[in-house]
Amino acid sequence: MSAAIDVTEKSINAALTSLETSDDAREAALRTSLNIARMRCVLDPKAVMLETWESWLLAMQVHSAVFAAASTDEEAATCQIRQVERRLVATGPQFHVNAGTWVQAFYLALVCRETARLDMLANIPVSLLRDCGGVMDEYIYAWVETLQSFWLRRDDLSDKLVQAVDLNAPEAARIVDAQTMGKLSYPPIILFYRYLRRDAEGFNTTLADALRWHKECWIADTDRKESVEGVVALGPLAIACLARAVSIPIKIESPYLPQALLDYAWEGEFDA
Template structure:
């Protein structure tokens, strides 16, 4: 992947967040198209890292079919980027990309993350494993969730600061924990707390209030989309997903059939 790929990804992400600032419910087609393109660009490096040198893989990106070639592990396919790609793929209901991302092991992501001296807090690897467990219905979900929750406590901060873990990370992990229990009341409480703490973090000072990462709590939104879909098939699970931070029309798949993924 050329050196400019990271800049392209950042520009697409920024453009999508600007669209959401103007269209927070995601009602317009241009917002949905930007959102899906962001997802496609985020997932592409993992498709490229999953094939052998000399092999190719095809992906639709920005409404065109592209042929992608092998990419060695590195920062473009590390643990943080995986969480972004996964959350976006889940929100787009792209089952093929979600399945593909769930085949990327935490061990691979650690290797990619630590190349060239990079690092993440330790919670991230059992957290990724727990997300994969949930999708693949693996029995290790509980163990990985408990480990991720323990390692994401503020006192365990090593790379991130304690405030980020407390306000942005732990609430998302707890939301998946409550979703796995299919307990409507506790899930609603976890989601309400997650959006409230997200808002508190990104409105704490003027600099943060200008940060486009505060446009949407992406990982929490991914959990919300999984909850919305689960509610369609599980009687008695009726989550309250009304929030100005959760783009309603993406959540409810209003334009799902209007763009080829």
């Protein structure tokens, strides 16, 4: 894994050199930055090493930056990535600026407790995500709107959450397979409901279910077992970070929930 991290670090460094002007570099940086963060958690399951936290911070910065560049009315968006101010040329809708990537970006900002980037993401028009050129299941847009309504304290939060739950039924799956819908996409939504209700017992029960389903999904076949994508349960981790912020005790310990990320152990160490 160390050798794989070294190779991937070279790839992300190459992507970052062209990030300001290249759409291809931005797409590569999205994928590569998150994979490095996951790889580091293979070697450091509790995320206690400085390099692991830096990798998660980088993934958050890259994911937020592409949306800042896609949504700005200016010629470029100024974004801090690895302690360097970078001017990303504005793009408007792009294939990689889709609702799925937006959800990942929001989750990463929750894990890193980055309120300024959460503010920016919450104000991204859903129409921009729909104009990316890809086709996605409708539930993802309802989930985006739910998270935006929550963060912006809109009155329609309950309606948006009900819509997200209804559209997330396995029988509603068109693009994503029913197993992925039920075991990966659905749990963060129900966890979020438990969080809103401040239901500590229900939250921990649902979190345990979410992690069990996450494991089942990522060991379902050989390709998934070998994929680094399942190393961390990003959605449940993000909602658990929200829960911790309102003093809901997290009683579940799991390598899918790196403890230092959940605890925000590196608070104040970096200017993100």
